[in-house]
Amino acid sequence: MSDNVDLWALSDLATPWSLRVAVTLGVAEHMAQGVTEVGELARKVGCHGESLARVLRHLAGKGLFDEPAENRFTLNEASRIFLEPGPLRGGLNLDGHGGRIAGAWTGLLEAVRTGRPTYGSVYGLPFWEDLDAHPGLADSYDAMMVEGRHVPDPAILVHDDWEDVGHVVDVGGGTGAMLAGILRARPGVRGTLVDLPRTVARSAEIFGPAGVADRVTVSPQSFFEPLPAGADVYLIQSVLLDWPDEEATRLLRRCAEAAAPHGRVVVVGGVSADRAAGKGGLLLMVMTGGRPRSLEEFRVLAAEAGLTVSAHGEGPSGHFIIESRPS
Incomplete structure:
Protein backbone atom coordinates (compact mmCIF):
# COMPACT_ATOMS: atom_id res chain seq x y z
CA MET A 1 0.00 0.00 0.00
CA SER A 2 1.31 3.45 -0.89
CA ASP A 3 2.74 5.55 1.92
CA ASN A 4 0.68 8.49 0.66
CA VAL A 5 -2.68 6.84 -0.01
CA ASP A 6 -4.69 4.81 2.51
CA LEU A 7 -6.88 2.70 0.24
CA TRP A 8 -8.82 1.21 3.16
CA ALA A 9 -9.74 4.68 4.40
CA LEU A 10 -10.74 5.78 0.89
CA SER A 11 -12.92 2.71 0.35
CA ASP A 12 -14.57 2.69 3.78
CA LEU A 13 -18.37 2.84 3.55
CA ALA A 14 -19.04 2.45 7.28
CA THR A 15 -18.33 6.07 8.11
CA PRO A 16 -20.47 7.82 5.46
CA TRP A 17 -23.42 5.52 6.13
CA SER A 18 -23.09 5.82 9.91
CA LEU A 19 -22.98 9.59 9.53
CA ARG A 20 -26.19 9.58 7.51
CA VAL A 21 -27.92 7.32 10.02
CA ALA A 22 -27.00 9.62 12.90
CA VAL A 23 -28.26 12.70 11.03
CA THR A 24 -31.46 10.98 9.94
CA LEU A 25 -32.24 9.90 13.50
CA GLY A 26 -31.54 13.40 14.84
CA VAL A 27 -29.28 12.25 17.67
CA ALA A 28 -27.35 15.54 17.75
CA GLU A 29 -30.51 17.50 18.56
CA HIS A 30 -31.30 15.22 21.49
CA MET A 31 -27.73 15.37 22.77
CA ALA A 32 -27.99 19.16 22.71
CA GLN A 33 -31.02 18.83 25.00
CA GLY A 34 -29.01 16.80 27.51
CA VAL A 35 -29.94 13.26 26.40
CA THR A 36 -26.61 11.43 26.35
CA GLU A 37 -27.19 7.89 27.69
CA VAL A 38 -27.52 5.63 24.67
CA GLY A 39 -30.60 3.76 25.95
CA GLU A 40 -32.50 6.99 26.45
CA LEU A 41 -31.22 8.30 23.13
CA ALA A 42 -32.49 5.16 21.42
CA ARG A 43 -35.93 5.58 23.00
CA LYS A 44 -36.09 9.21 21.91
CA VAL A 45 -35.24 8.47 18.27
CA GLY A 46 -37.04 5.11 18.07
CA CYS A 47 -34.27 2.63 17.38
CA HIS A 48 -32.32 -0.32 18.85
CA GLY A 49 -30.02 0.82 21.64
CA GLU A 50 -27.04 -1.50 21.14
CA SER A 51 -27.03 -0.87 17.40
CA LEU A 52 -27.13 2.88 17.93
CA ALA A 53 -24.23 2.62 20.37
CA ARG A 54 -22.13 0.81 17.77
CA VAL A 55 -22.83 3.49 15.16
CA LEU A 56 -22.06 6.36 17.54
CA ARG A 57 -18.94 4.62 18.83
CA HIS A 58 -17.68 4.28 15.27
CA LEU A 59 -18.28 7.98 14.63
CA ALA A 60 -16.66 8.93 17.93
CA GLY A 61 -13.59 7.04 16.76
CA LYS A 62 -13.54 9.25 13.68
CA GLY A 63 -13.74 12.45 15.73
CA LEU A 64 -17.50 13.00 15.54
CA PHE A 65 -19.12 12.90 18.99
CA ASP A 66 -17.38 11.99 22.26
CA GLU A 67 -17.91 8.98 24.54
CA PRO A 68 -16.86 10.31 27.97
CA ALA A 69 -18.20 7.18 29.67
CA GLU A 70 -19.33 3.80 28.40
CA ASN A 71 -22.62 4.10 26.46
CA ARG A 72 -22.80 7.85 27.05
CA PHE A 73 -22.31 10.06 24.00
CA THR A 74 -22.01 13.83 23.79
CA LEU A 75 -21.57 16.50 21.18
CA ASN A 76 -18.14 17.88 20.42
CA GLU A 77 -17.09 20.82 18.27
CA ALA A 78 -17.18 18.78 15.06
CA SER A 79 -20.67 17.37 15.59
CA ARG A 80 -22.27 20.68 16.54
CA ILE A 81 -22.49 21.46 12.84
CA PHE A 82 -25.47 19.08 12.75
CA LEU A 83 -27.43 21.59 14.84
CA GLU A 84 -27.02 24.35 12.27
CA PRO A 85 -29.68 24.98 9.61
CA GLY A 86 -28.47 24.48 6.07
CA ARG A 149 -27.76 28.51 -2.33
CA HIS A 150 -27.21 30.50 0.87
CA VAL A 151 -27.47 34.28 0.34
CA PRO A 152 -28.06 34.92 -3.38
CA ASP A 153 -25.65 37.31 -5.10
CA PRO A 154 -27.68 39.80 -7.16
CA ALA A 155 -24.60 40.91 -9.16
CA ILE A 156 -25.39 38.78 -12.20
CA LEU A 157 -24.17 41.04 -15.03
CA VAL A 158 -20.53 41.02 -16.12
CA HIS A 159 -20.20 44.81 -16.27
CA ASP A 160 -22.99 45.57 -13.78
CA ASP A 161 -24.78 47.55 -16.52
CA TRP A 162 -28.42 47.69 -15.45
CA GLU A 163 -29.39 50.91 -17.22
CA ASP A 164 -31.39 49.13 -19.93
CA VAL A 165 -32.74 46.34 -17.70
CA GLY A 166 -36.35 46.66 -16.59
CA HIS A 167 -37.41 43.00 -16.57
CA VAL A 168 -35.55 39.85 -15.49
CA VAL A 169 -36.86 36.32 -16.10
CA ASP A 170 -35.30 33.76 -13.73
CA VAL A 171 -35.44 30.50 -15.71
CA GLY A 172 -35.56 27.47 -13.45
CA GLY A 173 -35.30 29.80 -10.47
CA GLY A 174 -36.76 27.40 -7.92
CA THR A 175 -38.76 29.10 -5.19
CA GLY A 176 -37.38 32.54 -6.09
CA ALA A 177 -34.56 33.32 -3.66
CA MET A 178 -32.23 34.62 -6.35
CA LEU A 179 -34.91 36.70 -8.06
CA ALA A 180 -35.96 38.20 -4.73
CA GLY A 181 -32.35 39.21 -4.10
CA ILE A 182 -32.10 40.87 -7.51
CA LEU A 183 -35.34 42.81 -7.07
CA ARG A 184 -34.40 43.99 -3.60
CA ALA A 185 -31.09 45.31 -4.96
CA ARG A 186 -32.79 46.88 -8.02
CA PRO A 187 -36.05 48.62 -7.00
CA GLY A 188 -36.83 49.64 -10.59
CA VAL A 189 -36.70 46.12 -11.99
CA ARG A 190 -39.59 43.67 -12.44
CA GLY A 191 -39.20 39.91 -12.37
CA THR A 192 -40.76 36.69 -13.63
CA LEU A 193 -40.07 33.34 -12.00
CA VAL A 194 -40.22 30.28 -14.26
CA ASP A 195 -40.27 26.81 -12.74
CA LEU A 196 -42.55 23.83 -12.31
CA PRO A 197 -45.95 24.47 -10.67
CA ARG A 198 -45.11 22.58 -7.46
CA THR A 199 -42.00 24.73 -7.03
CA VAL A 200 -43.28 28.22 -7.85
CA ALA A 201 -46.25 27.54 -5.57
CA ARG A 202 -43.83 28.08 -2.66
CA SER A 203 -42.47 31.39 -3.96
CA ALA A 204 -44.90 33.54 -1.98
CA GLU A 205 -43.04 32.64 1.21
CA ILE A 206 -39.90 34.11 -0.39
CA PHE A 207 -41.26 37.16 -2.23
CA GLY A 208 -43.60 38.35 0.53
CA PRO A 209 -41.02 38.71 3.32
CA ALA A 210 -38.55 40.18 0.80
CA GLY A 211 -41.02 42.97 0.03
CA VAL A 212 -40.97 42.41 -3.73
CA ALA A 213 -44.23 40.53 -4.32
CA ASP A 214 -45.78 43.49 -6.16
CA ARG A 215 -43.03 43.37 -8.81
CA VAL A 216 -43.06 39.63 -9.50
CA THR A 217 -45.11 37.34 -11.68
CA VAL A 218 -44.76 33.57 -11.77
CA SER A 219 -44.93 31.30 -14.80
CA PRO A 220 -45.60 27.73 -13.63
CA GLN A 221 -44.21 25.65 -16.47
CA SER A 222 -41.34 23.59 -17.80
CA PHE A 223 -38.52 25.74 -19.13
CA PHE A 224 -38.45 23.52 -22.23
CA GLU A 225 -41.75 25.14 -23.22
CA PRO A 226 -41.87 28.63 -24.80
CA LEU A 227 -40.79 31.19 -22.20
CA PRO A 228 -42.39 34.58 -21.43
CA ALA A 229 -41.04 36.79 -24.20
CA GLY A 230 -39.69 40.31 -24.36
CA ALA A 231 -37.71 40.59 -21.12
CA ASP A 232 -34.30 42.24 -20.97
CA VAL A 233 -32.44 39.48 -19.11
CA TYR A 234 -33.04 35.73 -19.01
CA LEU A 235 -31.11 34.32 -16.07
CA ILE A 236 -30.00 30.67 -15.91
CA GLN A 237 -28.42 30.09 -12.53
CA SER A 238 -26.91 26.66 -11.77
CA VAL A 239 -29.37 24.96 -14.13
CA LEU A 240 -27.34 23.98 -17.20
CA LEU A 241 -25.21 21.85 -14.88
CA ASP A 242 -28.15 19.46 -14.41
CA TRP A 243 -28.64 18.59 -18.08
CA PRO A 244 -26.86 16.73 -20.89
CA ASP A 245 -25.90 18.67 -24.00
CA GLU A 246 -29.12 18.03 -25.93
CA GLU A 247 -31.41 19.31 -23.18
CA ALA A 248 -29.04 22.15 -22.28
CA THR A 249 -29.16 23.31 -25.90
CA ARG A 250 -32.97 23.14 -25.90
CA LEU A 251 -33.08 25.33 -22.80
CA LEU A 252 -30.70 27.87 -24.31
CA ARG A 253 -32.75 27.90 -27.52
CA ARG A 254 -35.92 28.69 -25.58
CA CYS A 255 -34.11 31.57 -23.91
CA ALA A 256 -32.79 32.82 -27.27
CA GLU A 257 -36.30 32.76 -28.75
CA ALA A 258 -37.77 34.69 -25.83
CA ALA A 259 -34.90 37.19 -25.62
CA ALA A 260 -34.90 38.10 -29.32
CA PRO A 261 -34.15 40.59 -30.64
CA HIS A 262 -32.51 42.70 -27.92
CA GLY A 263 -32.45 40.73 -24.66
CA ARG A 264 -29.56 38.97 -22.94
CA VAL A 265 -29.20 35.39 -21.73
CA VAL A 266 -27.07 35.29 -18.58
CA VAL A 267 -25.61 32.03 -17.28
CA VAL A 268 -24.25 31.89 -13.72
CA GLY A 269 -22.84 28.60 -12.42
CA GLY A 270 -21.97 25.36 -14.15
CA VAL A 271 -19.54 26.91 -16.64
CA SER A 272 -15.90 27.77 -15.93
CA ALA A 273 -13.32 29.76 -17.84
CA ASP A 274 -11.13 26.79 -18.75
CA ARG A 275 -10.94 23.01 -18.96
CA ALA A 276 -11.04 22.78 -15.18
CA ALA A 277 -14.80 22.76 -15.71
CA GLY A 278 -14.47 19.09 -16.53
CA LYS A 279 -13.43 18.20 -12.99
CA GLY A 280 -15.96 16.60 -10.69
CA GLY A 281 -19.62 16.18 -11.48
CA LEU A 282 -19.66 12.47 -10.65
CA LEU A 283 -23.04 12.66 -8.94
CA LEU A 284 -24.51 14.36 -12.00
CA MET A 285 -23.39 11.38 -14.07
CA VAL A 286 -25.71 9.06 -12.20
CA MET A 287 -28.50 11.50 -11.35
CA THR A 288 -29.30 13.39 -14.55
CA GLY A 289 -26.46 13.01 -17.04
CA GLY A 290 -25.54 16.67 -16.59
CA ARG A 291 -22.00 17.95 -16.33
CA PRO A 292 -19.88 21.06 -15.74
CA ARG A 293 -18.57 22.74 -18.90
CA SER A 294 -15.76 25.00 -20.02
CA LEU A 295 -16.38 28.32 -21.73
CA GLU A 296 -15.44 26.86 -25.11
CA GLU A 297 -17.85 23.95 -24.62
CA PHE A 298 -20.56 26.46 -23.74
CA ARG A 299 -19.85 28.47 -26.90
CA VAL A 300 -20.66 25.38 -28.97
CA LEU A 301 -24.00 24.86 -27.22
CA ALA A 302 -24.83 28.57 -27.45
CA ALA A 303 -24.15 28.66 -31.19
CA GLU A 304 -26.41 25.64 -31.75
CA ALA A 305 -29.12 27.45 -29.76
CA GLY A 306 -28.82 30.67 -31.75
CA LEU A 307 -26.80 32.65 -29.23
CA THR A 308 -23.46 34.47 -29.39
CA VAL A 309 -21.34 35.01 -26.28
CA SER A 310 -21.04 38.77 -25.80
CA ALA A 311 -19.29 39.02 -22.41
CA HIS A 312 -17.86 36.82 -19.69
CA GLY A 313 -16.02 37.29 -16.44
CA GLU A 314 -15.93 36.61 -12.72
CA GLY A 315 -18.57 38.24 -10.55
CA PRO A 316 -17.90 39.83 -7.13
CA SER A 317 -18.69 36.56 -5.32
CA GLY A 318 -16.38 34.53 -7.54
CA HIS A 319 -19.03 33.02 -9.82
CA PHE A 320 -18.15 32.87 -13.52
CA ILE A 321 -20.76 34.77 -15.55
CA ILE A 322 -21.50 34.48 -19.25
CA GLU A 323 -23.73 36.83 -21.22
CA SER A 324 -25.06 35.87 -24.65
CA ARG A 325 -27.29 37.58 -27.17
CA PRO A 326 -29.51 36.16 -29.91
CA SER A 327 -27.51 35.75 -33.10
Missing part, protein backbone atom coordinates in the same frame (compact mmCIF):
# COMPACT_ATOMS: atom_id res chain seq x y z
CA PRO A 87 -28.15 22.00 3.23
CA LEU A 88 -25.92 19.56 5.13
CA ARG A 89 -28.67 18.02 7.21
CA GLY A 90 -31.02 17.73 4.23
CA GLY A 91 -28.32 16.20 2.08
CA LEU A 92 -27.49 13.57 4.69
CA ASN A 93 -31.05 12.74 5.79
CA LEU A 94 -31.86 9.28 4.43
CA ASP A 95 -35.61 9.85 4.90
CA GLY A 96 -35.66 12.63 2.29
CA HIS A 97 -33.91 13.58 -0.92
CA GLY A 98 -30.57 12.80 0.71
CA GLY A 99 -31.50 9.13 0.83
CA ARG A 100 -32.19 9.14 -2.89
CA ILE A 101 -28.79 10.70 -3.52
CA ALA A 102 -27.04 8.10 -1.38
CA GLY A 103 -28.73 5.22 -3.16
CA ALA A 104 -28.09 6.68 -6.60
CA TRP A 105 -24.34 6.12 -6.18
CA THR A 106 -24.93 2.39 -6.69
CA GLY A 107 -25.45 3.19 -10.37
CA LEU A 108 -22.01 4.75 -10.88
CA LEU A 109 -20.47 1.69 -12.52
CA GLU A 110 -23.27 1.46 -15.08
CA ALA A 111 -23.04 5.21 -15.72
CA VAL A 112 -19.33 4.92 -16.45
CA ARG A 113 -19.87 1.91 -18.70
CA THR A 114 -22.73 3.43 -20.69
CA GLY A 115 -22.22 7.19 -20.47
CA ARG A 116 -25.88 7.58 -19.47
CA PRO A 117 -27.53 8.53 -16.15
CA THR A 118 -28.55 5.52 -14.10
CA TYR A 119 -30.90 7.04 -11.52
CA GLY A 120 -33.83 5.46 -13.38
CA SER A 121 -32.21 2.03 -13.21
CA VAL A 122 -31.90 2.35 -9.45
CA TYR A 123 -35.32 3.86 -8.66
CA GLY A 124 -37.51 2.98 -11.63
CA LEU A 125 -37.99 6.54 -12.90
CA PRO A 126 -35.58 9.19 -14.21
CA PHE A 127 -34.66 11.81 -11.64
CA TRP A 128 -37.07 14.59 -12.59
CA GLU A 129 -39.97 12.18 -13.13
CA ASP A 130 -39.26 10.63 -9.75
CA LEU A 131 -39.63 14.04 -8.10
CA ASP A 132 -42.95 14.58 -9.88
CA ALA A 133 -44.19 11.18 -8.72
CA HIS A 134 -43.28 11.78 -5.06
CA PRO A 135 -44.37 15.23 -3.79
CA GLY A 136 -42.69 14.76 -0.41
CA LEU A 137 -39.42 13.97 -2.12
CA ALA A 138 -39.82 17.02 -4.35
CA ASP A 139 -40.43 19.25 -1.32
CA SER A 140 -37.29 17.88 0.30
CA TYR A 141 -35.31 18.60 -2.88
CA ASP A 142 -36.66 22.16 -3.19
CA ALA A 143 -35.86 22.90 0.44
CA MET A 144 -32.33 21.58 0.05
CA MET A 145 -31.81 23.73 -3.06
CA VAL A 146 -32.95 26.85 -1.21
CA GLU A 147 -30.68 26.12 1.74
CA GLY A 148 -27.77 25.21 -0.51
